[in-house]
Amino acid sequence: MKAVVFAYHNVGVRCLKVLLARGIDVALVVSHEDNPQETIWFDSVAAVCEEHSIPVVTPADPASPELFAQMSALQPDFIFSFYYRHMLPVKLLALAKHGAFNMHGSLLPKYRGRVPINWAVLHGETETGATLHQMTLKPDAGTIVAQTSVPILPDDTAHDVFSKVVVAAEQTLWNALPAMLSGATPAIPNNLSQGSYFGGRKAADGEIDWQQTAQTVYNLHRAVAPPYPGAWTVSNGVTFIIENARLSEISMANLPIGLTVVDNCIFGVCGDGRALLIKSLSANGSLVTPQALQTML
Missing domain, CATH: 3.40.50.170 (Formyl transferase, N-terminal domain)
Known part of the structure; x- marks a missing residue:
């Protein structure tokens, strides 16, 4: 054949x-x-x-x-x-x-x-x-x-x-x-x-809506995590890309939604009060430490 x-x-x-x-x-x-x-x-x-x-x-x-x-x-x-x-x-x-x-x-x-x-x-x-x-x-x-x-x-x-x-x-x-x-x-x-x-997806489709539930945001991260372009968010004019994250078990309902630093750890707080524990975050091609993120927010 x-x-x-x-x-x-x-x-x-x-x-x-x-x-x-x-x-x-x-x-x-x-x-x-x-x-x-x-x-x-x-x-x-x-x-x-x-x-x-x-x-x-x-x-x-x-x-x-x-x-x-x-x-x-x-x-x-x-x-x-x-x-x-x-x-x-x-x-x-x-x-x-x-x-x-x-x-x-x-x-x-x-x-x-x-x-x-x-x-x-x-x-x-x-x-x-x-x-x-x-x-x-x-x-x-x-x-x-x-x-x-x-x-x-x-x-x-x-x-x-x-x-x-x-x-x-x-x-x-x-x-x-x-x-x-x-x-x-x-x-x-x-x-x-x-x-x-x-249909197909573009890098722009990876923008995070922090008003959504943590599970929804986490699914977006998992769907576009490297080697794909990554889920991203803009804060103070800086585009941050989540490289690695997990769902957090800690309630953060008392914090505003979006990126934050708690106990030297980076979190992404979502609309349902739950959060992603972000193990690796980048901006402009470089990894962002929790200390550096605090000065950028």
Whole structure:
């Protein structure tokens, strides 16, 4: 069986390796050029391709005529997309004799769309996972082949959960491939009415509203904690970013909301009188000590 693979990030790396381990002929990999303005904390699909002598291209637009011609000549049995960041045109998907399939980082139909892990943590979910599904014109709407769940623990950051989802994606693909290669690909209904769709997130979406409950603010911190841009707040013209925090058990209902220092510890007091104990706070690229924060507030 021959496949063309669209891949990026850690899920792209691990799932590409699964295809190779299952004996699939990966004829071409389509990936992205790394963005110099982005923090590259993840593994390289291009490096895996170089190691295994797999041709790799990085077109700016997957709808380009050049890519269509290249893939048409290859006549792939399968097309796979593993954390590739662009929607693939239906004309391209139709080139796959036995179907085109995407690995999505949620338990579909929940959290269709962009950055599903971050959204799941932000909303306080206790479970998410990876879903292999057929690609259609509508994003994350095709029939489900297989999915694997992972827990989201109370103090997990999105990065923690992402590491679990990478493993779940690897397991999902590994377990599904034998049936797919035999021509018996499962087709489980993907009932969109029971799910949800979310768009992308920007650094500006990480601004803290201290009027909200401590749990809500903590979920925001967990959802965007490093290596993501971080939850942030502005005080006296200075932008502070929470690098590491935990929910505090101490009631601070008698203090004004926002950043404060108590007993040489930094807290973020929230609208319900509870607070975050902030273990690491930064401003202008440098860590802020409790002593320094007192002079800045």
